[in-house]
């Protein structure tokens with residue numbers, strides 16, 4: 231063979247994680263540890279109103295009584311919650327008035343991520359909010375969106391400028407009592423994104439948030455709240471990266487979506503947190519609670535491409551409360567080396583004639599473990615509701631694992647629930663066929679995998695589909711065995 | 712420049728501890744058409760796989776020289792870039808990857824190897840239109856996933872379409888005629904003939920003399936138990952059609 235194993239390995243080592251750089255920015259970091267004072271400190275740093283502080287404190291009390299969940303098909307050393315700094319903000323001298331004032335180091339970071347804000351502005355017409363460690367740094371396009379009455383800003387800004395919306399909706403979809411990580415997030419969240427689309431408005435551009443953990447020894451706890459008022463439409467994308475570090479960093483986010491009557495929210499995620507090295511050292515723990523609620527004839531679509539993180543625990547869900555509402559979940563989850571992912575969705579059918587679709591494509595390589603876990607629940611009143619689920623697993627090696635845990639609870643006999651599942655190993659014959667045509671093994675793998683995941687990748691906004699494809703390619707390099 | 716395109720010397724290979732090719736010799740010059748016939752299981756597909764570089768087969772002896780270079784250890788993709796093409800007996804399906812994308816990737820990878828710029832979309836599409844006409848490939852199939860849900864005949868045609876796109880120096884057609892009706896057979900054969908030149912060569916593996924009426928071979932070889940046991944001209948194919956293989960098998964037994 232002209233392309234030796236050695237060369238392949240070398241290439242792999244070089245390419246393993248393209249986003250593993252650390253940005254040298256002075257930051258304002260809270261002392262490590264977690265107690266009531268830290269919660270108060272975060273709240274005061276953010277100049278929050280009393281009710282929000284109370285909310286945090288209640289969440290903290292509840293969290294202390296909760297146990298970290300252990301039902302997922304993942305094994306990891308539980309994080310030491312007293313050994314994390316819960317607040318880290320890039321230091322800034324004064325309030326930023328415009329992009330030009332953003333720290334040049336930070337701008338460089340964004341460029342390395344391939345999201346030069348300037349470029350984004352000019353080329354794709356995507357409005358970007360950038361959250362580094364815990365704090366939202368820059369939101370582009372604010373004025374243009376403002377003309378339509380669209381609010382797109384950091385969560386902290388929204389707390390200051392739109393407290394009535396925050397107060398009305400925050401915690402209504404994911405209450406702080408929901409689960410261990412949601413409670414933790416509710417106590418210590420530091421920033422995140424907020425978005426409100428007014429009645430009847432179709433948001434004319436993709437809204438996008440980039441999250442990045444930069445500081446060592448910190449956790450990232452962001453909150454996203456997205457409200458689509460009646461008959462409005464929005465497409466939202468979040469991207470995530472983190473530098474390569476030996477330690478495990480914690481990311482525990484909460485995302486709440488509210489689609490009021492006849493509204494539609496498309497929420498896409500390209501998750502590329504640092505997965506750890508090829509021996510399983512380091513990597514981000516990604517414990518995320520994402521949920522949306524649908525009003526009458528409204529629709530929420532979750533699309534996720536999950537390639538990063540050492541451990542992923544994530545189930546973007548839809549509560550189909552309104553009659554005729556629609557929930558969708560399209561997922562590609564890739565695990566390589568020692569990564570573990572336990573991900574899926576919950577579709578809770580409450581309203582009549584509600585409909586949900588689940589397409590999950592798991593890809594496991596190396597010694598990784600990849601699980602789909604999904605619940606389809608049809609409530610008593612959910613007459614004529616329908617669900618279709620398809621869960622496919624693609625195995626790249628003999629040492630990895632793919633698991634499917636579909637749970638179905640049906641309390642209404644008029645509902646139809648369909649579930650299909652397949653598991654296949656990447657075909658040697660497919661690879662040889664490609665190679666015979668002059669497509670190298672690496673490229674062939676990426677081609678086959680992209681083909682396999684196409685149904686999901688096609689759901690991503692155009693601008694990001696290419697990026698997602700590249701990520702799949704990078705994540706799976708040298709993965710066949 | 713020598714006229715030899717490929718030379719196979721005393722080639723032996725095995726898979727799963729079973730010897731398949733057992734000392735095969737074959738030399739093919741530019742401009743020639745060779746037909747390989749032989750009973751089921753005699754090693755025809757194995758030979759084409761090994762020539763294409765499938766490393767599931769362990770080569771235990773012998774060598775393959777392609778355009779003056781020993782390629783016995785060369786990767787399949789590099790062989791492809793240098794001009795080797797195999798039309799598979801059983802073309803593989805690749806769900807979600809369009810025929811067009813597949814071929815563009817293949818061509819670009821080859822260009823990259825030779826340090827040539829990737830082919831502009833416009834030229835590529837023009838080429839696709841031309842070549843698909845050559846083999847009468849249904850327009851719809853170009854945008855469908857590679858071979859997915861294609862009928863047997865469509866798959867075979869698609870192989871020849873790919874061959875036309877890649878314009879190989881050595882094309883090996885492994886039972887491309889099986890599963891084709893007479894009209895499709897004519898179209899495919901016609902396509903192959905149009906691609907023929909004094910610079911390239913074709914190996915046609917087939918059971919049926921019928922195909923050889925359309926693609927006329929210069930040599931006909933009979934493969935049996937991993938060895939070429941007889942070589943003749945076109946008339947040998949006619950003889951085989953009448954008499955079968957048994958008379959040859961006993962021949963060698965003597």
Ligand SMILES: Nc1ncnc2c1ncn2[C@@H]1O[C@H](COP(=O)(O)OP(=O)(O)O)[C@@H](O)[C@H]1O
Nearest residue numbers: 726727729731750751752753754755756757758
């Ligand atoms: N992957 C394999 N494992 C074991 N035996 C094989 C394999 N592939 C082919 N063979 C054996 O090799 C012999 C030649 O097969 P093949 O080359 O497909 O013959 P042909 O194409 O002439 O019909 C047969 O006996 C077949 O069973």
Ligand SMILES: [Mg+2]
Nearest residue numbers: 755756757800
């Ligand atoms: Mg055969």
